[in-house]
Amino acid sequence: MTEAPLGLLAELTHRCPLHCPYCSNPIELVQRADELDTATWQRVFDEGRELGVLQVHLSGGEPLARPDLPQLLAHASGLGCYTNLVTSGLGLTAERLADLVERGLDHVQLSVQDSDPGNANLIAGVKGYDRKLAAAALIKDAELPLTVNAVLHKANLDNIGGIIELAERMGADRLELANTQYYGWALRNRAALLPTREQLAAAGPVVQQAKQRLDGRMEIVYVVADYHEANPKPCMYGWGARQLTVAPNGDVLPCPAASVITTLPVQNVRRSSLAEIWYDSETFNAYRGTEWMREPCRSCPRKEIDFGGCRCQAFQLTGDAAATDPVCTLSPDHGLVQDILGAEIIPVRPELAMRRSV
Amino acid sequence: MTSLDSVPRVRRGVRCTYDKTRDSDVVLFPEGVLLLNETAAAVVSRCDGAASIGDIALALADEFEGVQPDDVIEVVDRLVARRVVDVD
Numbered sequence: 001m002t003e004a005p006l007g008l009l010a011e012l013t014h015r016c017p018l019h020c021p022y023c024s025n026p027i028e029l030v031q032r033a034d035e036l037d038t039a040t041w042q043r044v045f046d047e048g049r050e051l052g053v054l055q056v057h058l059s060g061g062e063p064l065a066r067p068d069l070p071q072l073l074a075h076a077s078g079l080g081c082y083t084n085l086v087t088s089g090l091g092l093t094a095e096r097l098a099d100l101v102e103r104g105l106d107h108v109q110l111s112v113q114d115s116d117p118g119n120a121n122l123i124a125g126v127k128g129y130d131r132k133l134a135a136a137a138l139i140k141d142a143e144l145p146l147t148v149n150a151v152l153h154k155a156n157l158d159n160i161g162g163i164i165e166l167a168e169r170m171g172a173d174r175l176e177l178a179n180t181q182y183y184g185w186a187l188r189n190r191a192a193l194l195p196t197r198e199q200l201a202a203a204g205p206v207v208q209q210a211k212q213r214l215d216g217r218m219e220i221v222y223v224v225a226d227y228h229e230a231n232p233k234p235c236m237y238g239w240g241a242r243q244l245t246v247a248p249n250g251d252v253l254p255c256p257a258a259s260v261i262t263t264l265p266v267q268n269v270r271r272s273s274l275a276e277i278w279y280d281s282e283t284f285n286a287y288r289g290t291e292w293m294r295e296p297c298r299s300c301p302r303k304e305i306d307f308g309g310c311r312c313q314a315f316q317l318t319g320d321a322a323a324t325d326p327v328c329t330l331s332p333d334h335g336l337v338q339d340i341l342g343a344e345i346i347p348v349r350p351e352l353a354m355r356r357s358v
Numbered sequence: 359m360t361s362l363d364s365v366p367r368v369r370r371g372v373r374c375t376y377d378k379t380r381d382s383d384v385v386l387f388p389e390g391v392l393l394l395n396e397t398a399a400a401v402v403s404r405c406d407g408a409a410s411i412g413d414i415a416l417a418l419a420d421e422f423e424g425v426q427p428d429d430v431i432e433v434v435d436r437l438v439a440r441r442v443v444d445v446d
């Protein structure tokens with residue numbers, strides 16, 4: 001039986017003052033004119049809560065770029081949902097934060113590009129480093145729990161120790177060190193972003209030591225670089241199992257990357273209710289559970305652990321979203337990943353293509 | 359190690375509430391959601407940074423029949439593992 005979703009990722013806008021070349025947002029960004037208005041987002045939250053959603057992640061793009069963020073947050077919080085602001089920190093002021101706290105903000109996730117200010121600003125495409133430090137200080141002053149998120153790739157992986165120290169200085173309760181997942185802009189920039197084996201091998205022990213040193217003070221979550229692994233990363237908790245994503249234009253997706261799977265019909269909150277989409281749509285039912293699987297996943301003991309890997313990645317690399325994730329060494333298409341690593345991890349790398357503005 | 363003298367406290371950023379969709383007490387925290395049975399909900403509501411596990415067990419013994427101190431330790435350990443509760 002299909003269970004109710006617990007989380008809703010609300011991508012309020014694709015607008016953003018930063019230009020991270022690792023950004024997982026799609027290449028075709030939603031234009032401002034196509035964004036859902038305040039009342040529609042509030043209806044989406046109503047429908048989400050009715051359906052069972054208990055956690056609302058306000059993300060984007062940059063959620064602070066929506067002037068109605070306070071009203072949206074207040075609405076989600078008023079429904080009894082836990083609210084998490086996922087932000088670059090640019091645009092956060094003491095006044096805005098105090099207002100959001102007043103309206104029920106529960107948690108902030110702040111992203112950083114690097115511990116080296118110059119490199120961080122280069123990656124972000126704007127001078128944002130000092131503003132992120134200021135944002136972290138505001139969040140701590142407001143006594144909110146803080147998760148710092150750093151996306152890792154070739155250009156910052158060597159500074160992983162420094163990034164951990166930066167998160168400590170910011171007073172983070174949690175630190176997510178997430179190797180880049182190759183969707184959207186990150187996929188376009190893959191040949192520039194892929195880290196070398198040596199970089200990853202050096203980072204591992206640094207993370208392990210920091211985990212021990214900081215045990216009980218700052219939790220460190222390390223997301224491995226899946227192209228270099230033998231097993232794929234799990235598809236969340238399974239396709240259409242726990243969370244749904246609503247894009248700025250109201251498209252509803254099982255995960256933030258799923259718009260790449262062009263073989264599935266597009267669901268939108270302007271045409272259907274969240275409940276219809278969650279329970280009845282072809283898109284959400286396509287890869288639920290394990291029945292859809294073929295070999296080698298079908299008879300694999302890991303199928304309830306990783307759900308055959310990522311459907312979006314399977315589609316991107318093979319053109320078939322029902323294929324085993326080619327990252328898996330058991331996949332008949334695993335050679336594709338080996339070829340990519342061989343062809344793209346070379347001494348001279350392409351330039352980073354910065355994310356466009358909307 | 360948690361013992362009867364340990365003093366558990368709900369972590370910052372954790373919120374307890376009742377979910378009518380699932381007809382269950384739940385704790386909400388940055389990493390996710392945990393559904394609680396009645397005993398666990400009663401334990402969480404008493405993790406105030408003042409009461410020890412022993413105190414909590416005593417209080418619960420009045421309310422729920424058959425709840426042993428070891429049950430409370432076990433619940434607290436599970437909550438610690440999920441980063442819902444801290445123990446001094």
Ligand SMILES: C[S@@+](CC[C@H](N)C(=O)[O-])C[C@H]1O[C@@H](n2cnc3c(N)ncnc32)[C@H](O)[C@@H]1O
Binds near residue numbers: 087088111149151186
């Ligand atoms: C797309 S961003 C939107 C919110 C905000 N602009 C920010 O960057 O924090 C949401 C989260 O995804 C992370 N992220 C972005 N691109 C990613 C990628 N390719 N792989 C993994 N995480 C990524 C960001 O660091 C951020 O924590």
Ligand code: SF4
Binds near residue numbers: 023024
């Ligand atoms: S990852 Fe960077 S470019 Fe993408 S939305 Fe966040 S801050 Fe903006």
Ligand code: SF4
Binds near residue numbers: 232302307
């Ligand atoms: S065969 Fe499928 S289920 Fe088994 S490890 Fe590979 S991707 Fe996971």
